[in-house]
Amino acid sequence: xxxxxxxxxxxxxxxxxxxxxxxxxxxxxxxxxxxxxxxxxxxxxxxxxxxxxxxxxxxxxxxxxxxxxxxxxxxxxxxxxxxxxxxxxxxxxxxxxxxxxxxxxxxxxxxxxxxxxxxxxxxxxxxxxxxxxxxxxxxxxxxxxxxxxxxxxxxxxxxxxxxxxxxxxxxxxxxxxxxxxxxxxxxxxxxxxxxxxxxxxxxxxxx
Numbered sequence: 001x002x003x004x005x006x007x008x009x010x011x012x013x014x015x016x017x018x019x020x021x022x023x024x025x026x027x028x029x030x031x032x033x034x035x036x037x038x039x040x041x042x043x044x045x046x047x048x049x050x051x052x053x054x055x056x057x058x059x060x061x062x063x064x065x066x067x068x069x070x071x072x073x074x075x076x077x078x079x080x081x082x083x084x085x086x087x088x089x090x091x092x093x094x095x096x097x098x099x100x101x102x103x104x105x106x107x108x109x110x111x112x113x114x115x116x117x118x119x120x121x122x123x124x125x126x127x128x129x130x131x132x133x134x135x136x137x138x139x140x141x142x143x144x145x146x147x148x149x150x151x152x153x154x155x156x157x158x159x160x161x162x163x164x165x166x167x168x169x170x171x172x173x174x175x176x177x178x179x180x181x182x183x184x185x186x187x188x189x190x191x192x193x194x195x196x197x198x199x200x201x202x203x204x205x206x207x
């Protein structure tokens with residue numbers, strides 16, 4: 001699920017990152033701020049799918065409450081639950097030790113990257129082409145329309161994965177796809193060309 005890099009969400013949830021739409025919850029592309037506390041509640045698969053469709057557009061309001069964080073109260077909570085917290089930490093450490101042993105046993109500490117960044121020389125393209133490049137470093141996650149297909153401005157050309165986020169790369173104008181430079185699974189660097197478009201005649205480069 002879309003979220004700023006570094007966050008690990010426990011449970012299936014809605015988006016924490018919204019790059020393309022400003023809503024009541026997303027004054028900035030990120031949802032969470034320092035000291036925010038998240039509460040989960042159970043919904044069906046169908047309800048979760050609906051929430052994920054509507055929330056980035058601002059059609060699913062969140063229940064957000066303003067409160068105060070008092071360090072003394074938090075410390076009291078830790079003291080009251082010290083035995084349970086220690087028991088959980090021991091279970092976590094034992095589980096991680098077992099997982100670490102499996103990594104060693106399975107040879108996962110000798111990982112070799114299978115899909116390095118493709119530094120092959122980019123092909124030449126005709127004058128007047130529109131080059132759509134990558135906004136981030138990552139990899140090609142999903143493919144879109146292929147060579148020769150017509151697209152409209154705003155259509156998704158492909159989807160990148162970067163820092164656990166899915167990032168849609170959209171067509172900047174109407175046109176026809178001349179070349180898709182990278183296949184699914186290939187690594188990509190920020191600024192690297194991804195798709196070459198032949199714009200329609202009424203395309204305005206200053207738009």
